[in-house]
Amino acid sequence: MDWKGxxxxxxxxxxxxxxxxxxxxxxxxxxxxxxxxxxxxxLSVVKAVGVAAYYQHLRWEPRAVTYLVLGGTxxxxxxxxxxxxxxx
Amino acid sequence: MSEAxxxxxxxxxxxxxxxxxxNHKDIGVLYLVTAxxxxxxxxxxxxxxxxxxxxxxxxxxxxxxxxxxxxxxxLLMVFWFISPFAFGFANYVVPLQIGADDLxxxxxxxxxxxxxxxxxxxxGVSFFQGSTFAGGWxxxxxxxxxxYIPGEGLGATSVVLALIMFTAxxxxxxxxxxxxxxxxxxxxxxxxxxxxxxxxINLTVWxxxxxxxxxxxxxxxxxxxxxxxxxxxxxxxxxxxxxxxADNPGASLLWAHLFWFFGHPEVYIVFFxxxxxxxxxxxxxxxxxxxxRKWFIISMVLVAIQSFAVWMHHMFLTGINLPIKTIFMATxxxxxxxFDLMVFSLIYTMAKGRVRFTTPFLFSLGALILFIVGxxxxxxLGAIVLDYQFRGTYWVVAHFHYVMVSGATALFGGLYYWYxxxxxxxxxxxxxxxxxxxxxxxxxxLYFPMFVAWxxxxxxxxxxxxxxxWHSMATVGGFILGASMLIxxxxxxxxxxxxxxxGDNPWAYATTAEWAVSSPPxxxxxxxxxxxxxGSLSFMDDEEVARRTSGPGGSxxxxxxxxxxxxxxxxxxxxxxxxxxxxxxxxAGEEHASHASFWPFLVSLGGFVAFLGLSGVRTGSVVYxxxxxxxxxxxxxxxxxxxxxxxxxxEMPIAERWPFASVEKMKLGMxxxxxxxxxxxxxxxxSYAFVRVAYGWSEWHHDLIPAEHVxxxxxxxxxxxxxxxxxxxLAMVAAERESKKGTTAALAGTFALGVxxxxxxxxxxxxxxxxxxxxxxxxxxxxxNIASSTFYLTTGLHGAHVTIGLLICAYMTYRAWTGAxxxxxxxxxxxxxxxxxxxxxxLFLFPLFYIL
Ligand SMILES: [Cu+2]
Numbered sequence: 001m002d003w004k005g006x007x008x009x010x011x012x013x014x015x016x017x018x019x020x021x022x023x024x025x026x027x028x029x030x031x032x033x034x035x036x037x038x039x040x041x042x043l044s045v046v047k048a049v050g051v052a053a054y055y056q057h058l059r060w061e062p063r064a065v066t067y068l069v070l071g072g073t074x075x076x077x078x079x080x081x082x083x084x085x086x087x088x
Numbered sequence: 089m090s091e092a093x094x095x096x097x098x099x100x101x102x103x104x105x106x107x108x109x110x111n112h113k114d115i116g117v118l119y120l121v122t123a124x125x126x127x128x129x130x131x132x133x134x135x136x137x138x139x140x141x142x143x144x145x146x147x148x149x150x151x152x153x154x155x156x157x158x159x160x161x162x163l164l165m166v167f168w169f170i171s172p173f174a175f176g177f178a179n180y181v182v183p184l185q186i187g188a189d190d191l192x193x194x195x196x197x198x199x200x201x202x203x204x205x206x207x208x209x210x211x212g213v214s215f216f217q218g219s220t221f222a223g224g225w226x227x228x229x230x231x232x233x234x235x236y237i238p239g240e241g242l243g244a245t246s247v248v249l250a251l252i253m254f255t256a257x258x259x260x261x262x263x264x265x266x267x268x269x270x271x272x273x274x275x276x277x278x279x280x281x282x283x284x285x286x287x288x289i290n291l292t293v294w295x296x297x298x299x300x301x302x303x304x305x306x307x308x309x310x311x312x313x314x315x316x317x318x319x320x321x322x323x324x325x326x327x328x329x330x331x332x333x334a335d336n337p338g339a340s341l342l343w344a345h346l347f348w349f350f351g352h353p354e355v356y357i358v359f360f361x362x363x364x365x366x367x368x369x370x371x372x373x374x375x376x377x378x379x380x381r382k383w384f385i386i387s388m389v390l391v392a393i394q395s396f397a398v399w400m401h402h403m404f405l406t407g408i409n410l411p412i413k414t415i416f417m418a419t420x421x422x423x424x425x426x427f428d429l430m431v432f433s434l435i436y437t438m439a440k441g442r443v444r445f446t447t448p449f450l451f452s453l454g455a456l457i458l459f460i461v462g463x464x465x466x467x468x469l470g471a472i473v474l475d476y477q478f479r480g481t482y483w484v485v486a487h488f489h490y491v492m493v494s495g496a497t498a499l500f501g502g503l504y505y506w507y508x509x510x511x512x513x514x515x516x517x518x519x520x521x522x523x524x525x526x527x528x529x530x531x532x533x534l535y536f537p538m539f540v541a542w543x544x545x546x547x548x549x550x551x552x553x554x555x556x557x558w559h560s561m562a563t564v565g566g567f568i569l570g571a572s573m574l575i576x577x578x579x580x581x582x583x584x585x586x587x588x589x590x591g592d593n594p595w596a597y598a599t600t601a602e603w604a605v606s607s608p609p610x611x612x613x614x615x616x617x618x619x620x621x622x623g624s625l626s627f628m629d630d631e632e633v634a635r636r637t638s639g640p641g642g643s644x645x646x647x648x649x650x651x652x653x654x655x656x657x658x659x660x661x662x663x664x665x666x667x668x669x670x671x672x673x674x675x676a677g678e679e680h681a682s683h684a685s686f687w688p689f690l691v692s693l694g695g696f697v698a699f700l701g702l703s704g705v706r707t708g709s710v711v712y713x714x715x716x717x718x719x720x721x722x723x724x725x726x727x728x729x730x731x732x733x734x735x736x737x738x739e740m741p742i743a744e745r746w747p748f749a750s751v752e753k754m755k756l757g758m759x760x761x762x763x764x765x766x767x768x769x770x771x772x773x774x775s776y777a778f779v780r781v782a783y784g785w786s787e788w789h790h791d792l793i794p795a796e797h798v799x800x801x802x803x804x805x806x807x808x809x810x811x812x813x814x815x816x817x818l819a820m821v822a823a824e825r826e827s828k829k830g831t832t833a834a835l836a837g838t839f840a841l842g843v844x845x846x847x848x849x850x851x852x853x854x855x856x857x858x859x860x861x862x863x864x865x866x867x868x869x870x871x872x873n874i875a876s877s878t879f880y881l882t883t884g885l886h887g888a889h890v891t892i893g894l895l896i897c898a899y900m901t902y903r904a905w906t907g908a909x910x911x912x913x914x915x916x917x918x919x920x921x922x923x924x925x926x927x928x929x930x931l932f933l934f935p936l937f938y939i940l
Contacts, residue, residue, distance in 0.1 A: 003821045010814040017806045017934075024799055024939045033786070040935045048928045055817050055924045057917070064747035065759055072763035075298045075396055076770020083345040083774060084781045086400060086408035087338070 001054060009054045016043045097611070097683045108684040110194035111611060115201050116180030117510065120503070122205055123173035124577075129212075130164035131570055133157045137549075138534075138566040141559050146549045152238060154549050155222035160211070162225025163247065166358070167254055168208045170496055174361035175261065177502050178289045180510060182265065184602035184609060185286045187274025187618035187625075187743075192267040192753050194737050195685045195730065200261040202692030207253035210699060214246035217703065221247035224547055226351070229321035229343035233313050245314045246703040248307055253699060255304045262297040263760045265289065271753045273744040274601075276620030280385065283600040284371075284378060287385060288364025291392040292357050298396065299353035301764040305771030306346035309881065315706055318870050318877035320775065336874040338782030341406060342775055348399035349771075356395050359459075359491065360388065362498035363430065366452040368600070369501055370434050373449035374441025375597040380433045387426035394423045404475045413472050420470035427463060431456065444596075447520030451501025454528050455494045462490030465539065480546050486538035493531065500527075500576065507580060508594045512607040513587030519579040526572035533565025601625055611683065617742055633741050681738060687730035694722030724895075731899075754914070758921050769929050772885060773936065776878040783874065789940075792875035794868050796859045801852040802938030805845050806930065812841035813927045816920040819904070823913035831909055831916075835901040838923070842894045849887060853880070879937050886933055889926045897923070 020040050023029065028036040053059045058066050098105040106118065137157045140148045149157060179197070183190055191197045214220040221244040223231040232248075234241045269290050273282065282290070312318045321339050371378055378384055400408060400416040434456055443449065465487040468474045478484060508514050538544075541558035544551040551559065593603035604625055605613060616627030628636070698719025704712030739753055748756050780788050815837045822830030856868045856876075864872065870880045896919055903909070909916055 001817075003818060006814065006817045006821070010810065013810050014807065017803065017810060017931075020935055020939060021799055021803045029939060037940055040939055044931050044935055047931045051813065051924050051928050051931070055813055055927075056921055062747055062750060065751060065756075068759055068763050069766065072298060072301075072766035073770070075302075076767050076774060078396060079302065079345070079349050079771060080774030080777050082397075082400070082412065083342075083349075083778045086345075086403075086412040087341065087778075087782055088409070 001057075005054070009050055013047050013050060016047050019043060107689050108686055110190075110198045110685055110688070111683050112179050112183050112190045112194070112197060113510075113608065113611075115197055116176050116178075118201055119172050119176030119179055119204070120510075121176075122201075122208070123169050123176055126164050126168040126208055127173070127573075130161050130169055131573070133161040133164070135566055135570055137161070138563040140549055141551075142563050143556065144549065144551050144553065151549070152219060152222060155224075155547075156215075156220050158547060159222050159224050160215075160220055160247075163221075163251075164208075164211065166225060166354070166492070167251065168204075168211065170358050170492065170499070171258075171361075172204055173496070173499050174289075174292075174358070177285070177365070177499070177506060178265065178292075178361065181506060181602055182286045182289050183268065183272070184605065184613060185283045185600050186269060186272065186277060187601060187614065187620075188268055188272035188740065189613045189681065190683075190737065191264050192271055192737070193264050193757060194683065195688055195735055196260050196264050198685065198688035199691060200257045200264065202689050203253050203257035203260070203695065206692045206696035207250045207257065210246055210250035210253065210696060213700060214243040214250065214703075217243035217246060219243050226347060227310075227343070228347075229340045230323055232310055232343065233321050235322060240707065241314070242704050242707070245311070245706075246700065248310050248314060249699040249703055252304065252307045252311065253695060255300050255307065256695075258296055258300045259304070259761070259764055262293040262300070262764065263757050265293040266297065266760050267753050267757045269293075270748045271743065271745055271756060272740050274618035274620055274625070275742050275744055276623075277744050279746065280382075281620075284367040284381070284384070285361070285364035285600075288360045288367070288388065291388055292360040295353045295357050295360075295392055295395060297760065297764045298767050299350045299357065301767035302346055302771045303350035303354075305768050305775065306343065306350070308885070309346075309772070309775060310343075311702075312870075312877075312881050315702060316870055316881075318881050319874055320779065320877055320881075336779065336783070338779035338874075341403075341408070341782070342778050344403050344406060345399070345778065346771060346775065348402040349396070351402065352399045353392075353395040355488075355491065356391060359495045360392075362455060362495035362502075363388070365498045365502035365505065366434060366455055369448045369452035369498075369505055370437045370441075372505070372595050372598045373444045373446055373452075374438055375444075376437050376441035378433060379436040379440060380429070384430055384433045387429045390426045391423060394419065394426075398423055401470050401475070404472050405479045417470060417472050421467070424463065424467060424470070431460060431463075445521075446504075446595075447515070447517060447524060448501040448505035450521065450524040451497055451504065451527075454524065455498035455501065458490050458494035458497060458531065462487055462494055466491065478542070481542050482538045482544040482546060483542040485546055486535050486542065489535045489538075493535070497527070497531070503576075503580070505595075506602075507583075508587075508590040509602055509607045509609075511584060511587070512590060513583050514590050514594060515583045515587060516579050519575055523572055523575040523579065526568060526575065530565050530568030530570075530572050534562050534569050535565070537561045537565070612681070617740065619742065628742070637741050682735045685730070685733060685735060687726050687733060690726035691723055691730065694719050694724075694726055698723055752914075754918055755921070758918050762921060762925050765925065769885070772882045773932065776882055776936065779874050779878060788875060792873045793879075794856070794859055794861055794864050796861070797856060797868070797879075797938075799938045801848055802934045805848055806934050808841045808845045808848065809927045809930050812838045812845070813920075813924050815841065816916065816923050820913040820916050820920065823904075823909040823916055824911070826910040828904065828907055828910060832901060832904040835897060835904050835916075839894060839897045839901055842890055842897060845890060846887060846894075849883070883933055883937060886926065886929055889929070893919075893923050893926055 020043050023036050023039055028039070052069065058069070097109060097111070100114075106114065109115065109118075134157075136149060137154055140146060140154055140157075146154045179191075182188075211220075218239045218241075221227070221232075221237075223237070223244070227248075230236050232244070234244075237244045269279075269282075269286070273279075279287075279290075309318070309320050313321050319336060321343055323336060323339055367378055367384070370376075398416060398420045400412060401420045404413055404417075438453070465483070469478055469484060469487060504515060504520055537558035541551070541555040541562075544555055544559070590607050592606055594607075595603065601618070602609070605615075614627055616629045617633050619626055619628055696719065697715050701712050701714070701716030701719055705716055751759070783792075815834045819831050819834035819838065822834055858867050860867065866872075868876050870877060900909075900916065900919060
């Protein structure tokens with residue numbers, strides 16, 4: 001990827017981060033908490049995938065590297081979700 | 089052996105050899121010897137409290153003495169004996185079995201060993217700090233926190249730190265073994281074809297990589313509770329009302345979740361290598377290939393994956409809800425099924441072959457029998473209703489000793505099995521058989537009565553008088569078991585001199601590659617580059633390698649980034665000092681690989697001193713504080729020395745590398761490490777989510793967080809980190825274009841933005857520490873409440889990652905300024921992988937800790 005591509009990604013990341021803060025500043029967090037929660041977390045996931053795919057070049061690595069990363073992610077999510085569910 | 093070929097490594101008779109060596113076989117031997125030392129240590133403690141238990145009551149050791157002995161026995165056996173013992177074999181045998189000349193990162197391997205050794209020394213030292221940890225090997229909260237520990241509790245802190253050090257060793261080891269097994273298999277050796285012991289190690293290190301990261305999170309949080317004063321595992325924060333959990337209702341369960349998320353995979357981490365040894369011995373001594381090998385392997389893979397989804401069967405008696413208990417009962421019963429298949433596979437292999445009852449086989453068979461007993465009695469505990477009855481009794485003690493010590497039994501078999509390979513001498517077969525007979529009798533006399541006396545409460549020295557006969561039997565059994573080990577030590581020691589010389593292969597039907605070379609094997613393992621291309625093992629000489637790799641499409645040549653590079657974040661920068669791809673005939677030659685480095689020992693020594701110091705910094709004692717400072721300096725300094733040391737560990741010129749063929753070893757090592765770091769951060773974020781759910785997700789923000797904690801500092805830091813990530817990729821672009829100025833400027837910019845991030849954070853923290861509002865008159869600091877604890881510790885861990893990244897970045901900026909990286913951006917790319925990861929973590933910390 002050349003510097004132009006990297007720059008496009010950077011701009012998108014910057015805008016999404018701002019959008020997350022905007023969601024709070026306009027008051028959605030107070031008025032519709034779980035909607036805000038959803039929007040903000042989806043934005044974080046999109047940003048994370050963008051950084052991993054383009055800046056860490058996962059797009060161009062063998063799929064196995066992505067599975068390695070997903071393995072760790074799934075393990076962490078399983079722990080978090082199951083533990084939280086066990087006490088609700 | 090030919091000392092001319094030892095490449096700066098002193099002979100084995102010299103003491104300095106063992107401090108310098110990075111060779112996998114030497115390190116394997118070091119692991120074996122050290123692990124056996126910890127077996128004796130843990131075993132003597134066990135004999136002590138078995139003596140105590142001859143009669144009910146603590147009349148021999150006293151109550152604290154008893155609790156210390158029991159806790160340390162458990163920790164030593166589970167962590168410092170059994171896994172490292174297995175990894176002694178893994179170190180020695182795996183490279184030989186897969187056709188590699190060493191592990192991928194030899195110095196990192198030495199570092200793993202020394203961290204392991206020093207972590208064990210720290211365990212020993214903890215006894216002399218008043219008292220060591222006495223809260224049981226599972227270290228349940230809140231008994232693991234200072235308020236609940238008798239005395240100053242410095243020894244207990246040392247134990248937690250020792251475990252962290254041990255975990256560091258394990259994580260480095262996992263990265264190393266995975267990289268080795270995916271990058272250095274002999275040509276033609278598919279993953280499914282590698283010998284079953286190596287395969288069992290492969291699955292073990294996969295489980296280690298993820299499970300130990302969760303344990304590391306638990307231990308780091310606990311350390312922070314001990315040293316920094318966070319309150320994750322404490323019920324109340326004012327120091328007076330310890331009995332209430334209103335402030336932090338998740339405290340106790342959080343530990344249980346983190347610990348058992350690690351703890352159940354740990355059972356298989358301990359048992360899989362033993363299973364691998366059993367399979368090897370069954371094949372060799374029945375002369376049969378493992379019946380249903382494919383299904384055996386599939387079963388192991390299934391178990392390895394599923395092991396992460398059964399942990400709550402250790403929590404049936406806690407307050408978790410019934411639906412989740414039911415789910416985990418089902419997954420637990422499910423995980424026992426693949427084991428049935430493996431057990432039958434071993435039995436059929438035996439039934440179809442012609443058995444030779446050698447000592448290794450007897451131990452393997454014994455292990456199988458003990459494991460069947462242990463497995464069946466475990467199913468009782470996996471059923472919720474039965475567990476209500478059995479939990480906390482000697483049923484559990486008996487069950488897991490049947491499982492764990494059956495693993496140890498198989499590993500003793502492994503010791504006899506590979507002893508001739510490692511030493512070149514044969515042990516005394518008669519003494520070996522006597523050892524097995526005594527061992528087997530002692531084992532069952534020790535543990536079987538515990539099933540009968542199952543109503544004895546676990547962990548305490550009091551029990552009902554009418555169970556005394558069973559406990560007396562167990563104590564006698566314990567001493568017989570201990571004495572049987574003396575027979576083994578005597579046999580193996582004396583055989584070093586008196587044993588018959590063995591050739592390459594003393595076992596008629598052993599077929600794996602370690603038996604194809606001399607005993608012990610030469611330093612470089614093989615007479616050429618191993619290949620299975622035509623179906624059996626042969627060796628390519630330099631000429632053939634050169635011919636194969638120089639022609640058009642000589643696909644095997646690894647772009648060699650490994651001159652001084654040895655994995656880990658600290659030394660990633662050195663990949664840049666790599667010589668351009670070494671000519672193949674040189675890479676294949678045996679003259680060029682390095683085998684000696686003193687830095688791993690020094691790094692670990694520094695770590696030991698630093699951790700010992702940290703255990704006591706909360707007392708403010710000058711001795712402890714200066715030990716922490718000096719130790720820290722020695723560690724960082726030696727890591728730097730290790731980075732600068734020229735050390736050559738060439739990639740194999742021709743190798744089987746599925747599924748990571750195009751991911752060269754430094755990159756694969758880095759990604760593997762990051763995968764475990766994902767679990768570490770995941771567990772921190774998961775802990776935050778858990779205690780917040782326990783408290784009440786929505787009330788949390790309102791009750792516990794001051795209005796002064798605003799979004800803006802977080803948003804600014806997000807911009808800083810995103811921009812710094814952008815600059816790292818620009819540095820790569822500049823390096824590719826050979827723009828020295830551009831590379832230097834981009835890296836310097838990254839550094840500046842990172843420093844800006846830390847300064848901004850410092851200002852923010854300082855402000856929050858010193859606020860004075862109606863709700864928080866004394867500021868909002870680490871100990872204020874559970875929300876402040878999670879905020880400071882989680883973002884603090886992230887800040888520590890930033891700091892480490894900045895150290896590397898500063899070094900790389902300097903190197904770029906002196907002209908490095910031009911035309912070769914790999915070092916920047918590997919640093920970038922780490923830095924972008926730290927960025928990604930922040931992308932989640934920002935909303936979770938600043939917005940939601
Ligand atoms: Cu379990």
